């Protein structure tokens with residue numbers, strides 16, 4: 369009998385998990401879509417072996433059930449599953465960005481012979497939908513699991529074994545501690561990015577004839593990438609982690625008040641100390657690229673600044689089927705050679721681009 373994996377919500381994360389598992393020996397991957405009109409799109413993308421909009425059909429004989437829906441939908445899905453005759457030994461897991469509320473819900477439900485193990489692959493992007501799914505998304509990323517004490521070790525190991533196909537590194541964490549840490553390093557930065565973009569948007573609209581938007585190209589755009597994340601996904605994450613985020617935001621206010629005070633009192637030494645302390649702690653962060661917020665892989669090339677150069681390079685990479693995430697010319701004036709930055713989501717694509725551009729005699733810097 370093949371091992372059946374059911375994936376509820378075949379979007380960015382569900383689709384990426386499906387791509388990691390589909391075609392592996394002895395595995396069948398079935399997708400569940402709550403919108404029947406999405407089924408064709410999911411099949412066309414080839415991420416699952418079969419797709420259905422019937423919960424029973426997807427879940428009833430599954431060995432593993434992955435809930436890959438927005439955080440606010442996890443509890444309704446868990447409740448519905450608890451009313452179905454699931455296979456004995458079935459493991460239900462989820463990929464939600466918060467872990468305490470779903471763990472509490474699972475603990476309240478009666479799931480005889482079935483085990484719930486919360487999960488959170490700490491990799492993703494600001495994009496959403498099955499169109500953005502990739503089999504490489506979780507490679508070298510951390511994948512948090514939050515089993516309660518009554519989950520048998522054997523069930524935990526089975527899930528860990530299955531997840532080895534993602535090539536992620538599994539880390540076991542308490543659900544509340546998870547929400548505190550991920551609140552600080554992922555949810556708070558998303559709020560700050562959105563608030564910052566909206567602040568600049570207001571100035572742009574009222575004051576300067578669109579100049580803010582023009583000059584915010586480049587670095588500002590990069591550091592606020594996560595402000596383009598899906599509104600529904602993030603509404604659910606923030607509401608689910610509300611209490612922790614309220615504490616974090618109060619701490620954030622205190623940090624900002626500190627800067628207001630430094631400026632009001634013209635405290636140059638204090639400003640230097642703030643930058644030096646941040647620099648020191650930041651230099652101790654691991655170099656590893658895949659953390660709670662995904663970094664892009666960048667290369668730089670020298671380019672003559674002539675019209676059409678961006679299109680030319682994009683075409684040269686496109687011809688090789690190399691997916692470019694972003695490109696930007698830095699510090700260039702007319703008729704002066706510039707430096708172009710090319711960003712990729714995968715290290716392998718960056719390497720291929722580097723080799724191809726070198727073969728076309730571009731000078732490439734990593």
Ligand SMILES: NC(=O)C1=CN([C@@H]2O[C@H](COP(=O)(O)OP(=O)(O)OC[C@H]3O[C@@H](n4cnc5c(N)ncnc54)[C@H](O)[C@@H]3O)[C@@H](O)[C@H]2O)C=CC1
Nearest residue numbers: 377378379380381436437438439464465491492493496497
């Ligand atoms: N986006 C990211 O980078 C990451 C997201 N997550 C978590 O993964 C889960 C899925 O997120 P994504 O794959 O990014 O989202 P997505 O929007 O790409 O996919 C969500 C899927 O759930 C389905 N769905 C089912 N019931 C729904 C409902 N009531 N409302 C809306 N959609 C419904 C959608 O049709 C879609 O296929 C979320 O719980 C999120 O917190 C975890 C790690 C990273």
Ligand SMILES: O=C(O)C(=O)Cc1ccc(O)cc1
Nearest residue numbers: 465491492493494660661662
């Ligand atoms: O866009 C990014 O870099 C992200 O921050 C992706 C992300 C979103 C939600 C998560 O729970 C984990 C990772």
